[in-house]
Amino acid sequence: MDLSPGTEEYIKESIEISLGLPVSVESLSLKLLATEDARRRLQDQIFVLEDRLKESSKRLEQSRAESNMNAQGVRRCVEEKEVIASQYADLVNHCRKLEEECSLYERDLERIMETCDELAKENEEMRAQLQDISSVRTEQGTSCSARRSSPKGMVVSETSSGKNVKRKVTLIGRISRRDKSHVVIRVVKNKRCIAEIVLVGDRGPGLSPILVNGWTKVKCQGSELKIGDGRGPTMYWQRPYVEKS
Template identity: 95%
Template sequence: MPSLPAPFSFTSPPTNLSVSPLFTARSIDGILFSVFSSLGVPVLDRFCGPKWPIASFPRVWRSEGLLPLIPWQTMDLSPGTEEYIKESIEISLGLPVSVESLSLKLLASEDARRRLQDQIFDLEDRIKESSKRLEQSRAESKMNAQGVRRCVEEKEVIASQYADLVNHCRNLEEECSLYERDLERIMESCDELAKENEELRAQLQDISSLESLAAEAESLKKDKEHLRINLHRAEEEVKVFFEENKILDEENKKLLELLRKERRRQGSNSHPGSATPAKKKERRKGRWKKKRMKVEDRKEG
């Protein structure tokens, strides 16, 4: 059964209750309607349609003609609901409420207050946890935002570098195209140079033949010069030999005269003077060698 709302008031009613004559059966009908409506019980109205409970009960009025006596046994209600209806009617009519009901209501309110306090504590804990989660989520969001910023900055840097690389690539492509054109021109010039080289080789062959002839002529000139020098030396040697021959002729003449003289002497002194001509010949040979050496020294000088 759902928890019932608290009565309208917990103030103790007066001992001598006097009911106003204006409080009629119509006002009681309104009170019952509000009570049964709060409980969710369908009602039927005597005057204007459905208002009283469908399980209607006979009304037995007191002698004052004000408060009905409702036979609760005819309704399918729990004891707590019946007690709540009874207390609500009594409080609305200003009748005194028992201490037991007030204590029960107080205990129920204390229990409800404790439950509410527990719920408040639970909610506070949840709020703290949610605040912690919120702070964590904020910190994570800040970190994520920083990471996103860094990623964006890195992306911008990479994009700028990519743009620079694209521009550099274009420049390199242009330079490569220029290099290709230059290479084609160089190849053409190389072909022309190859033709010129062949022509120059042919000319060089002719020039080499001329150079060989010039070298031969130069060598002949050198040989001529050497021959001239040798001829000059030979002439000098001939002159030297001529002079030496003159000297030798004179010496030969002298030797012949000496030989004659020796022969003459041999006639007179055959034995003692036999060794002197040999000595004279040796002396002549030594002189001849010395003269020969002098001539050779002159040639070398």
């Protein structure tokens, strides 16, 4: 069996050592050289391993720093998410309140539109009443001129042929101003003044009837006028103004 030279040398040295034979200087120097070479190789490996360890330590520190930064970033993201969630909840509540207010505004708008329709109807009625009042004033002027020419406030009659007389609700008129020759009567409906009637007063006693088309009968009761329903040629009554001595 063939052995390598190194193996044969090792066996030979082992036998010599076991038998107590002296070892040659050449063998010892060779062993020393081999040991030094092995030590240098081991030292080089140690240096390499130390460099790798330093690099690993640096990487570990970098990884730790990155992990800390990532943890802080995650923490900030969580905090921002919580803030955004709270803001979203506030916005949802605010949106709900705005929806409720919008519903209330819509109801108010519907009521206002209904009120506007009612006011438009009342405006139409007031315009019709104002037209009637203008005709009343015109007829008053003619009746007053006729009364002045007639003795002691005789009745001046007018007909209403060809005209339909309107039926009106009960209203209350109060004397708001009077002087020596005029009485101003304010007609109020639903706490709003809808007309003012100027009545020309006489100096004679009693009541002066005046026939007016389109108006209901007015009875003089103290300082108030009660206006009720009437049919046909309607009339209102004017208590003549009497100057106090």
